[in-house]
Amino acid sequence: MSRFFKAEITGVKLLNADFCILDIKPQGSHDTPLPGQFYMLQSISCYDPLLKRPFSIFRSTDDTLSFLFRIRGKATQILSRLNTGDVIDVIGPLGSSYPEPEGDFVAVAGGVGVASLYNLIEKYKGRAHFFYGAKTKEELVLVDNIRSLSKELTLVTQDCSCGVGGLVTDACADAICVTDSMLKGLHVYACGPNPMLKALNTRLAGKGVNCYVSLEENMACGVGACLGCVVKGINEYKRVCKEGPVFSMDEIQW
Amino acid sequence: MVNLAVNIGGLKLPNPVVTASGTFGYGQEYSEFFDIEKLGAIVVKGLSYSPRQGNPPPRLVETPAGMLNAIGLQNIGVETFIKDKLPYLRTLKLNVIANFFGDSIDEYVMAAEALTKAGGVHGLEMNISCPNKKAGWIVFGTDPAVMKDVVTAVRKATDLPLIVKLSPNVTDIGLMAKVAEDCGADAVSLINTITGMCIDINSRRSKLANVTGGLSGPAIRPIAVRMVWEVHKAVMIPIIGMGGIMTAQDALEFMIAGASAVSVGTANFINPQAVIEIISGMEDYLKEHGIANINEIIGSLKT
Ligand SMILES: Cc1cc2nc3c(=O)[nH]c(=O)nc-3n(C[C@H](O)[C@H](O)[C@H](O)COP(=O)(O)OP(=O)(O)OC[C@H]3O[C@@H](n4cnc5c(N)ncnc54)[C@H](O)[C@@H]3O)c2cc1C
Numbered sequence: 222m223s224r225f226f227k228a229e230i231t232g233v234k235l236l237n238a239d240f241c242i243l244d245i246k247p248q249g250s251h252d253t254p255l256p257g258q259f260y261m262l263q264s265i266s267c268y269d270p271l272l273k274r275p276f277s278i279f280r281s282t283d284d285t286l287s288f289l290f291r292i293r294g295k296a297t298q299i300l301s302r303l304n305t306g307d308v309i310d311v312i313g314p315l316g317s318s319y320p321e322p323e324g325d326f327v328a329v330a331g332g333v334g335v336a337s338l339y340n341l342i343e344k345y346k347g348r349a350h351f352f353y354g355a356k357t358k359e360e361l362v363l364v365d366n367i368r369s370l371s372k373e374l375t376l377v378t379q380d381c382s383c384g385v386g387g388l389v390t391d392a393c394a395d396a397i398c399v400t401d402s403m404l405k406g407l408h409v410y411a412c413g414p415n416p417m418l419k420a421l422n423t424r425l426a427g428k429g430v431n432c433y434v435s436l437e438e439n440m441a442c443g444v445g446a447c448l449g450c451v452v453k454g455i456n457e458y459k460r461v462c463k464e465g466p467v468f469s470m471d472e473i474q475w
Numbered sequence: 476m477v478n479l480a481v482n483i484g485g486l487k488l489p490n491p492v493v494t495a496s497g498t499f500g501y502g503q504e505y506s507e508f509f510d511i512e513k514l515g516a517i518v519v520k521g522l523s524y525s526p527r528q529g530n531p532p533p534r535l536v537e538t539p540a541g542m543l544n545a546i547g548l549q550n551i552g553v554e555t556f557i558k559d560k561l562p563y564l565r566t567l568k569l570n571v572i573a574n575f576f577g578d579s580i581d582e583y584v585m586a587a588e589a590l591t592k593a594g595g596v597h598g599l600e601m602n603i604s605c606p607n608k609k610a611g612w613i614v615f616g617t618d619p620a621v622m623k624d625v626v627t628a629v630r631k632a633t634d635l636p637l638i639v640k641l642s643p644n645v646t647d648i649g650l651m652a653k654v655a656e657d658c659g660a661d662a663v664s665l666i667n668t669i670t671g672m673c674i675d676i677n678s679r680r681s682k683l684a685n686v687t688g689g690l691s692g693p694a695i696r697p698i699a700v701r702m703v704w705e706v707h708k709a710v711m712i713p714i715i716g717m718g719g720i721m722t723a724q725d726a727l728e729f730m731i732a733g734a735s736a737v738s739v740g741t742a743n744f745i746n747p748q749a750v751i752e753i754i755s756g757m758e759d760y761l762k763e764h765g766i767a768n769i770n771e772i773i774g775s776l777k778t
């Protein structure tokens with residue numbers, strides 16, 4: 222089984238102007254991804270954009286891999302306009318995955334960070350206390366699905382247009398930091414923009430929780446060869462594509 | 476059957492396609508994508524005598540048909556390379572070229588000596604596109620006098636085929652190649668990345684933490700081909716050409732301009748099987764044109 226393969230586009234669904242779900246069907250056999258792992262997707266066969274882009278696995282079945290992404294720049298725009306039947310090059314599954322939760326767990330998603338956590342809560346149905354935050358109500362997607370897969374869902378918006386007002390990290394920490402004994406051994410999984418993960422670390426560090434974060438950096442190779450995607454670990458730089466994207470929170474220098 | 480074998484300053488390559496330093500790790504990273512014994516040679520990530528941490532992130536940014544990198548020569552150091560990476564490479568039927576650098580002449584010499592003694596390294600490629608700590612951080616490869624001293628010192632420290640990797644950030648690359656040849660280099664390779672910048676206009680900051688970075692990929696190819704042609708006119712020693720090679724057609728441009736071998740870098744990121752496709756594409760070209768030996772096309776540019 223090769224982690225470099227061609228895949229046919231089988232579905233392109235726009236959830237709104239900014240969010241898109243892409244379904245691809247690998248040609249030939251492929252490895253089953255674990256929640257938290259990612260794929261490098263080619264957007265175009267000429268040289269601009271040149272590099273493949275990393276996307277977390279959002280859902281997978283025996284013959285389909287799905288990705289949920291936010292349309293940001295060139296590559297995501299092109300991907301959102303692909304047609305079914307188009308064929309792209311793919312590398313994956315790559316990187317580390319979320320360790321298996323014990324019992325009920327906490328998931329914290331900021332914006333499109335929901336993509337990688339969706340895979341986790343779908344695998345461990347009905348066990349997640351899910352905190353899902355975004356700037357505005359419009360940026361919260363797939364809310365009904367997430368609610369049905371979670372034990373409990375808390376929505377948080379920065380502009381107070383939906384659910385709790387404020388930052389998702391505060392909503393989460395306020396809810397779970399009631400007593401220290403509640404926190405011991407609790408599994409917390411987080412994916413979102415860097416400032417969000419940093420804020421989460423500030424609230425949870427040293428409290429005995431097992432917190433796992435999924436990080437982002439610009440990538441070129443995706444396979445650990447170019448050393449382009451590093452983040453600062455405690456003693457050394459760590460490659461997001463190889464040692465990550467999922468890190469234990471205490472491995473990272475925040 | 477066409478003959479793809481070439482000779483790079485005493486190093487016999489089964490075909491002219493090698494990997495570019497820093498884009499292929501130490502081989503193992505790509506061994507799952509194809510049989511890396513099919514390579515003309517592997518050129519490993521640049522090594523210094525002592526390990527280097529490299530630059531803070533972000534280290535990469537994409538630019539039109541290219542990318543800027545400021546890895547900052549992060550590497551595990553010669554000793555760890557010999558202990559942890561070389562044993563795997565020794566098990567393969569594969570030419571291993573160790574790319575190395577230093578921030579002083581002494582460091583270059585120590586790295587060259589250790590890599591020569593290690594066994595299992597078949598050639599050395601010295602990266603001179605890095606600054607000299609003892610000489611006001613002037614880049615070794617941009618000043619003919621500084622370059623002369625370092626190449627001369629390394630030449631004395633090794634009997635392995637020595638390839639000097641030239642910087643394109645110079646006015647006359649032919650002159651720099653001549654300096655390398657006069658100091659006893661067995662071959663030259665070019666081009667290393669071209670220094671560039673990319674700015675986020677909203678934050679008014681560089682998109683790289685290091686501010687500047689090295690441009691690679693298809694965007695630099697025409698410059699690289701021109702430089703190979705200039706160097707071909709200036710020296711007799713063989714040339715390894717590189718810079719934005721994505722396909723066999725691109726590789727053949729370099730060989731016609733005067734390169735005896737080619738290095739593939741950024742293309743590995745886009746297509747991890749690029750090198751294999753380039754080798755078979757070269758073979759097809761030779762067959763189509765009724766050429767029996769690849770050496771016939773080296774430097775065959777008609778002017
Ligand atoms: C391991 C990993 C998993 C990811 N999973 C997902 C996912 O499931 N869904 C999703 O929507 N995105 C995900 N991303 C981010 C995604 O890779 C980028 O949004 C994408 O590369 C943007 O490409 P582009 O050409 O459209 O934008 P570009 O033209 O490259 O950039 C446009 C703008 O987007 C921003 N941007 C670019 N790259 C990133 C990045 N890596 N992180 C944050 N902002 C960026 C920059 O500010 C830039 O100005 C992931 C990133 C990593 C590293």
Ligand SMILES: Cc1cc2nc3c(=O)[nH]c(=O)nc-3n(C[C@H](O)[C@H](O)[C@H](O)COP(=O)(O)O)c2cc1C
Nearest residue numbers: 495496497521544602666667691692718719740741
């Ligand atoms: C991520 C990256 C890391 C590199 N690291 C090194 C290095 O350690 N030593 C070196 O001599 N060249 C290094 N290079 C330069 C390449 O070997 C090559 O000269 C250059 O990228 C041009 O070829 P390309 O356009 O095919 O990539 C690096 C290039 C890239 C993109």
Ligand code: FES
Nearest residue numbers: 443445448450462
């Ligand atoms: S993207 Fe190349 S090492 Fe991570």
